[in-house]
Amino acid sequence: MFIEYINHACILIDTGQEKILTDPWLDGPSWANNLWLFPKSNHMPEYFEDIDYIYISHGHEDHLHSKSIEWLPEHLKKVPIIVPDFGVDYFVKTLNKYGLKNLHFLKENESKAFSDSLDVKMFINKNDHDSSLLLSSKGTNIFLQTDNLMATDQAKKIGEENDIDLCFTITCQTGPFPGFYKMSKDDMRIASQRKRENSQKYSLNLMKILNPKYIIPYASDVCYFNEDIYANPLHKDDKESYKKLVQESIPESEVIIMYPHDSINLKGGVVENKNISVENIQNDIDLHYSRLKSEADAVYDKRQRDNLGDLDHYVDKFFKALKHFNHEWDDRSFNVVWEIIDGDSNKKIIHQETGNSLRYSDDVKDHDLIVFLDLYRLKHLVNGDYAMGFLSLWNGGFKCQRRSMEYNPIEKKFWRWVRAVNLSFGYKENDNEHS
Numbered sequence: 001m002f003i004e005y006i007n008h009a010c011i012l013i014d015t016g017q018e019k020i021l022t023d024p025w026l027d028g029p030s031w032a033n034n035l036w037l038f039p040k041s042n043h044m045p046e047y048f049e050d051i052d053y054i055y056i057s058h059g060h061e062d063h064l065h066s067k068s069i070e071w072l073p074e075h076l077k078k079v080p081i082i083v084p085d086f087g088v089d090y091f092v093k094t095l096n097k098y099g100l101k102n103l104h105f106l107k108e109n110e111s112k113a114f115s116d117s118l119d120v121k122m123f124i125n126k127n128d129h130d131s132s133l134l135l136s137s138k139g140t141n142i143f144l145q146t147d148n149l150m151a152t153d154q155a156k157k158i159g160e161e162n163d164i165d166l167c168f169t170i171t172c173q174t175g176p177f178p179g180f181y182k183m184s185k186d187d188m189r190i191a192s193q194r195k196r197e198n199s200q201k202y203s204l205n206l207m208k209i210l211n212p213k214y215i216i217p218y219a220s221d222v223c224y225f226n227e228d229i230y231a232n233p234l235h236k237d238d239k240e241s242y243k244k245l246v247q248e249s250i251p252e253s254e255v256i257i258m259y260p261h262d263s264i265n266l267k268g269g270v271v272e273n274k275n276i277s278v279e280n281i282q283n284d285i286d287l288h289y290s291r292l293k294s295e296a297d298a299v300y301d302k303r304q305r306d307n308l309g310d311l312d313h314y315v316d317k318f319f320k321a322l323k324h325f326n327h328e329w330d331d332r333s334f335n336v337v338w339e340i341i342d343g344d345s346n347k348k349i350i351h352q353e354t355g356n357s358l359r360y361s362d363d364v365k366d367h368d369l370i371v372f373l374d375l376y377r378l379k380h381l382v383n384g385d386y387a388m389g390f391l392s393l394w395n396g397g398f399k400c401q402r403r404s405m406e407y408n409p410i411e412k413k414f415w416r417w418v419r420a421v422n423l424s425f426g427y428k429e430n431d432n433e434h435s
Contacts, residue, residue, distance in 0.1 A: 001140050001266045003166075005258040007037050009063055009146055009219040011168065015137040017117045018052040022133075022144060023063040027071040030061035031395040032377065032386055033299050035174075038223035039260055039288045049073050053114060055082040056100075057146035058130045059091050061387050062222070069098045080104050080114065084124045084131035091129070094387070109157075123158060125150050134162055139268045143167040143212065147219060149202065155209040165269035167212035171203045172196060172220035172237035174395055179231030182370075182401040191405060192234040200242045208250055214271060215255045217242050225289060225296040226303075228396050232285055306376035307343035314378050315340050315348045321424035322350065322358055325417075329355035334414050337367040342375040354414065369411060372399040382425050389422035 002014040009023040026043070029036045054076065056064050069077070077099040083091070085105035095103060106112060106122035113119045121134040130148040134141060143164045150158075178191035207215055220237035223229075243255040256264065256274065263275045289296065318340070331354075338350040351361040364370055377397055386392035402411070 001137055001142075002263060003142070003266070004263040005216070005218065005260060006043070007039070007041050007260040008221045009057070009144075009168075010041075011144065011218075012048075012051075013135060013142065015117050018115060019050060020053045020055060020118075020135065021048060021051045021076075022055045023057055023146065024048075024054065024068050024072060025062050025065040026068040028065075028067045028295070029299065030065055032380070032392040032397045034224065034228065034393075034396040035062060035222050036225055036292065036296070038221050038285075040292060041260060043261075045071055045073050048076065051076055051079060053080050053082060053118075054100075055120075055133055055144070056095070057133065057144070057148070058084070059094055059388070060147065061392065063146065064094065064098070066098050066387060069100070078102055082106065082114075082120060082122075082133070084122055085110075086124065086126060086129050088129070121162070123148070123150070123154065125154070132158075134158075134164070140266050141165045141269065143210065145169045145206070145219075149173075150206070152205075152209070155206055159210045163269075164210050164212040166214040166216065166266065166271075167207065167210055168216045168218045169203045169207065170219040171200050171217040171239070171242045172235070173199045173202075174220070174222070174235065176394060176396065176398065176400060177407055179234040180228075180396050180399050182399060183405070187405060188234065196238060196241075200238075200245055203242070204245055204249055207246065207253060211250075212253055213269065215246060215253050216258055217255070218258070221260065223285060223288065224396055225292070226300045229285070229289075231396065303374075303376050304343060306379055307374055309342075310379070311340070311342045311346055311348060311375055314375065314382050315350070317382050317424075318378055318421070319350055319358065319360070321421040322352055322418075324424060325420045326352065326354065326356075326358050328420065329417060331355070331410060331413060334410050335366055335368045336414065337361070337364045337370045339364065339370060339372050340375060340378055341372065354417070368402060369414070370401040372401075373397075384426040389425070390419045 004012040006012055008025055010025055011022045013020045025037065026041050079102060081100050081103050083095065083103055083105055085107045104112065108122065108124040111119060111121040117137050119136040123132040125131065125148045128149065130146065132146055132148045132150065133144045141162060141164050145168060147170055178188050178195065217237065217239045224231050239257045243257060246253060246255045259277045262277055265272045333356055334354045336352040336354065338352065339347055341347040349361045349364065350358065352358050377393060380386055381390060
């Protein structure tokens, strides 16, 4: 079995009889044009001409990426698409909207033989609408965790029932915190290190349960450009420190660090040879930016143009959407200040007391959370341009400030709740509302 690490969560698996491509994000940015591949793949569309199957793990833009689906050879829209059965309409409709019709839905713990040499088994996290996949061929079992932060009970069941040879695991969780929260440099450094350690510990504990022979950290090869480039060291994965952590805790498992276009060969569940980069190609953000400069600059220029005009109009639409759903909040009040800013530094402030009142304001006093949102982001949200609605802004689409360093349960609930505003902008209920 030949395995090439394309980038992020995109893996090419060649069993010798069929080729499987996973979560193809291959061209352009995702998450409201804010998150970029690091580095971009060197391959052209024709490299993927003979793909037989595609696995889509869930509906987030960096896994179900519309531009990449259009970038791939057109006939790949007709190959069997292996997808989790979440039991929700939005996922099916999004897949169909992107031209994917040959859908093979698998339920939790459901297995399917696609050929004499390819079996797959699906594992679903319905709380977060995410999935993992076990792929088996000729005595080799590959487990793809993707972004599935599964519960311990589910992991134990998977580990007990399946002999995993190689596991791709996520070791660095994304999201706006801490890089897109305003805080002191010392607090930012501490929060960044804590998040990285917590992410690695979760993966480590999962690996102890799944007990694979080989472990490959993945799904974290991303970066930010333009005004957000400062966030890269704060949100960057550290694969070497993760490898050291595993070596100290579960030495019987080997960590293989792979970067885009690295590859390995397995036979009977054993790695026979590796084609692995000697140097960490992710150390040079400037070199990577130079390859994508024209594309990144085009995104930046469009942002500047869209950040002017109609501030009152779009803020009023947003205010009405918040007001329409504000009464549905069912917890203690959470005070949020929304500060919407245009390219001329004009701003409008909305003070929201969840479950109670909503008003325009001239200041940002008495808040639990401040959300700073550029006008161009609000324009595209209101106009229905984002694949996941408000969730598309989750990776750097807004800046925040709060009184506490801790991500408390009430704030977590607020972020889930606020996605209801999608309903006022033409999105459907439950549109990719998982996080």
